[in-house]
Amino acid sequence: MNRITTDICIIGAGSGGLSIAAGAVQMGARVVLIEGGEMGGDCLNAGCIPSKALIAAAKAAQAMRDGARFGITPTEPEVDFAAVKDHVASVIETIAPVDSQERFEGLGVRVIRDWARFTGPDEVAAGEYLIKARRFVIATGSRPLVPPIPGLDSVPSLTNETIFALRDRPGHLLIIGGGPIGMEMAQAHRRLGCQVTVIEGGRAFGRDDPEMAAIVLENLRAEGVEILEGAEVTGLSGQAGDITLALKDGRSVQGTHLLLAVGRKVHLEGLNLEAAGVKHDRKGVTVGADLRSSNRRVYAVGDAAGGLQFTHVAGYHAGVVVRQIVLGLPAKSTTRHIPWVTYTDPELAQVGLTEAEARKAHGSAVTVLRQAFAHNDRAQAEGKPKGLLKVMVVKGRPVGASIVGLQAGELIGLWAFAIASRAKLSAIAGMVAPYPTLGEISKRAAGAYFSPKLFDNPMLKGFVRLVQKILP
Incomplete structure (x- = not known):
């Protein structure tokens, strides 16, 4: 294997990893960045950017329906669903160069496009390379959580990683999960002409102020989104175009497409963290306020750090880590202002x-x-x-x-x-x-x-x- 010795090795080219790489290399550190998937991570390719582009298209469609109060004759928009997805792809394509391998290599970062695994406390293998570094940063992000619902393995389903590639408009989109992702996708698809039903086992917007959430829910229901709260899904059946959800209370809900939006799972699979002596659990890498793991050489940022799962948190974490591993200054993270x-x-x-x-x-x-x-x-x-x-x-x-x-x-x-x-x-x-x-x-x-x-x-x-x- 080809051996590389560096100051900092970053695993994951999402928001946190890219921010650390750019900051560290421009201040003089030697940096290796490893990414087995797409540059830019989930936010660029399957999260923040495509979802907001879709929401923008849906907003334009809804504006055509809502003109009456301004003296504008309302009309039902003709939605070209495939063209909407072209818009989404175009936005991603426009932003992608900022996160590209070419840009970071131009800054002086050594970029390796492969999956990483620790082989020891100060060494990582990726493809044909063995990287030895003074400091490592785990910035692997998270993936959609797939719930253990009976029948799910035989029923086609979508997640945020696949729904933006869908070019044919769903007739009736079923969404399991009434959190931010589920509700954003529910309203956007309803405005683009889909029938939408959201099924939530607890309270929709469960982590937000109930009084504030009620205002949003009232508007979504007024636009035609069906929202079932306290509705636990106990089974799935059917095939593409004809999917049935069985609920615990005996009801059933039928639709043409199914979106899973029940949360996210930190992506640590294959890293072989045991070899590095890095403690972790299902929430992520175990870190202190300084984002340092049980191995003093290894830090974790963003979703991998087991806290709030937001792109801007990963960017904030990047600053905390750069201060320590590049400048040698103390720094700690907090969530009170996030x-x-x-x-x-x-x-x-x-x-x-x-x-x-x-x-x-x-x-x-x-x-x-x-x-x-x-x-x-x-x-x-x-x-x-x-x-x-x-x-x-x-x-x-x-x-x-x-x-x-x-x-x-x-x-x-x-x-x-x-x-x-x-x-x-x-x-x-x-x-x-x-x-x-x-x-x-x-x-x-x-x-x-x-x-x-x-x-x-x-x-x-x-x-x-x-x-x-x-x-x-």
Whole structure:
């Protein structure tokens, strides 16, 4: 085998791995990057990018149906499903060069396109190469979880890795799983002309604030998405074009296509982590706040680190690891300032603690600020007044924010910054937001925290009356 000695060996060319490779090599470290699948990982090829491209197409279709309130005659769009998928592929193709092997080799990274496996605590084999490194980073991401449902092995099914290649429009798409992936795909396919039924064993949007989730669910149901909550699937039968799901309560649901969206499984298969002395479990590699594993040479980032499974978390982890293995500086990760967004219409966003979590952690010290989108002039002008911002505050500082409504994913960024920087609400209340913008919602919410002290204060009112008497 060909032997390579390097400073850093990264396993996985998704968001986390690519960010570390680019940063490390440009600062002078020798870097080997190993990828057995596609450059760019799940996010580029089967996750964030194709799903948002599909959602954008679906949004355009829905706009044709929703023109009446603007004085535009509504019409049912003619959807060319294959052309929609061409749009999705085009978006991926446009972004792909940024993550390509050619770009990273141009930066000076040694890229090996094969599957990696540890052969010892400081050595990895990949294809015809044996790589010895001072530090390793596991950035292998995750794969769709396939649930152990009787009959699934004989019934054709889709996951996020295969649904974007589907060029014929499903007649009736059955989706098992009412989380972000399931709900985004449900609304997008419904808007593109499919009948859609979502089957969720627990509560849809189970990890989000129930009050906020209810607003999204109401809109999805109004658009014709059937959502069955508390419905456990006990069996599957049928063939392509005619699939039946048996539910625990005795009901059955029939459709033409099946999408599995019940979660994700960390991809550690074949790495031979035992040979490297790296502890792990079904959640991922066991790491500390510094993202270092039980083998001091080995770090894990993103989904492989066993925490929040978001592309931006992998990118954040990359910065934490680069600081340590490239610059030799201490760094630790935290999740308190990590936002997430579900890109339904309306969007659903969260950062920090939900209301329930904040009350459990801080009790009566929590103040919950509420600001309805209906009171925002821009939301009214856009015809999207249905939405709500909730900010959880402790001692004048936000500890969490939940947003449902138009562009919630854009609005949550301010609150993520505020929590990360431990900013006080006074800083946001003092911000000048252009009018009319959705950003005024955040400013008004922050201002509401001080309103009782200004407007319901007898001493202040007495002082103001005195000032008015003595002013010349």
